[in-house]
Amino acid sequence: MNQESPQQHVDQNDAAMDLISSVTGVDEEGRSRQRILTFAARRYASAIERNPEDYDALYNWALVLQESADNVSQDSTSPSKDALLEEACKKYDEATHLCPTLHDAFYNWAIAISDRAKMRGRTKEAEELWKQATKNYEKAVQLNWNSPQALNNWGLALQELSAIVPAREKQTIVRTAISKFRAAIRLQYDFHRAIYNLGTVLYGLAEDTLRTGGSVNAKDELYSQSAIYIAAAHALKPNYSVYSSALRLVRSMLPLPHLKVGYLTAPPVGKPVAPHSDWKRSQFFLTHEGLYQISKIEQKQSAQSLSGRSGDAVNMDKRTIGVDIPDIVSVSACADLTLPPGAGLCIDTIHGQVFMVADSWESLDGWLDAIRLVYTIFARGKSDVLAGIITG
Known part of the structure; x- marks a missing residue:
């Protein structure tokens, strides 16, 4: 990270405070929540003025910026969600520069980058952001391997990236996503979201195999595997409508009456x-x-x-x-x-x-x-x- 002058720090911190202060919540609850976030941000800004190397204050300030981004209403007077997330990313960058073992900061930084990528559709800029997000999830997992949520999110970021990259790179990225979802499940076997995500990525791989003229056996095996994970996610959370509708699509791909x-x-x-x-x-x-x-x-x-x-x-x-x-x-x-x-x-x-x-x-x-x-x-x-x- 480039070394910044004290004045640049002050300017950047003022800009971050201005952004948070100008967010108006969507409803009364949102406005009340934003007042608390603004108060918290002032506290973290003061802590950093006293000690510019207070990485905890920087990390918490980044969280406040990230949460404020979720509070942005659609009217034009609010700062853009993207500006708040970009500022949060700068704070995470500073915090992890000061404390390279702060795994929560890498994890939440990756979420902020992912949210910025989602706003950009399937563009080159989005591709770069998804790549950054996967690197930060990787770092978070290296520092705290016992995090099924980080592994699941890493898999999702890879899945998003695979939809943008050139076709020749797609297969490798999808296979890596599969390994991340599988690792998440093996840490927590009732983690239904990761189970469902593994089912959907395998389904996508089966569709690609079908399109690219792969072997019928490979395609059928992938569809069958996909159906197993989706059926398991539904069995664990029968009330989730998204799992129910996915199951209706894949149930016939199971070797019924067996799993x-x-x-x-x-x-x-x-x-x-x-x-x-x-x-x-x-x-x-x-x-x-x-x-x-x-x-x-x-x-x-x-x-x-x-x-x-x-x-x-x-x-x-x-x-x-x-x-x-x-x-x-x-x-x-x-x-x-x-x-x-x-x-x-x-x-x-x-x-x-x-x-x-x-x-x-x-x-x-x-x-x-x-x-x-x-x-x-x-x-x-x-x-x-x-x-x-x-x-x-």
């Missing part, structure tokens, strides 16, 4: 430690009740027979592997020499550990998330909502 169907390599039943040659790749399905291996008998039957309840499917053949959701203690990726090489999956249950190997690390991510989400929905007492989604 997920796919392949896993598993040892023979009852022999978790078996020679690698005895492990076999077979189909599994996940419902609100559990994860079950599809027996050879069922695999030979027509797809229609799979419309029975998952409980029936398990009872048909006792020689299959099954894990009931209430029995789960934890689900994790694992690397163990007793497993065949590849993406290992360990489900720890009250009856002991169940090991499997996914087809790829990407496939493992899908299984881990789906099983953990079904467990979270069960733990939150919402299994009946999920049951309603998949059994109709």
Whole structure:
């Protein structure tokens, strides 16, 4: 950051005070709130006059400017929302220059930049602002990795950026956004907004795959994954209309009456430690009740027979592997020499550990998330909502 003269500091601080003082709230509540914000701003301005290196006062002043921007009414006498946000960004810049470990400042600075970017549509200027916002979210997460909200917002900023950049750059940015939403969920498995956002970004990726002539399997897999996350978000928050309407769009993309169907390599039943040659790749399905291996008998039957309840499917053949959701203690990726090489999956249950190997690390991510989400929905007492989604 450029060093400023004391006079430049005074001028900038006066300009910030003028901006805050001239905001008129939209209604009586807004006007009352703005009077409090103006009073607070004067206090922070005085603190900085006494000590120009008071980064806490700078940070709090930036917050006041940012909150004042939300209070701007539409009439022409108010300063523009953008001017207030720009001034807030300058204060965040100064605060983080004085204290480079102030993660909250980087986080709120990124929100202010994002709000400025949203006003600029899909322009080159917006692209630059979204890039700045992603850098600040990255910094906030580096300083405080245990913040699902920062990871979720970072994913959203990347998603916005991917809609503006040239097509050749889009895929990489979208994949990075997916990793941020996934990281947010893994910190907080009932974080329904991040779950829903992951569903929407996967849906967009499926649409792009369809447009660019990608493989049908890849496209169908992406649509199916997207539907799993949107169904999970709806199950956790059934009253959110945005989740309900999204679910109506994607429900048919689920492998009904299951939530997920796919392949896993598993040892023979009852022999978790078996020679690698005895492990076999077979189909599994996940419902609100559990994860079950599809027996050879069922695999030979027509797809229609799979419309029975998952409980029936398990009872048909006792020689299959099954894990009931209430029995789960934890689900994790694992690397163990007793497993065949590849993406290992360990489900720890009250009856002991169940090991499997996914087809790829990407496939493992899908299984881990789906099983953990079904467990979270069960733990939150919402299994009946999920049951309603998949059994109709």
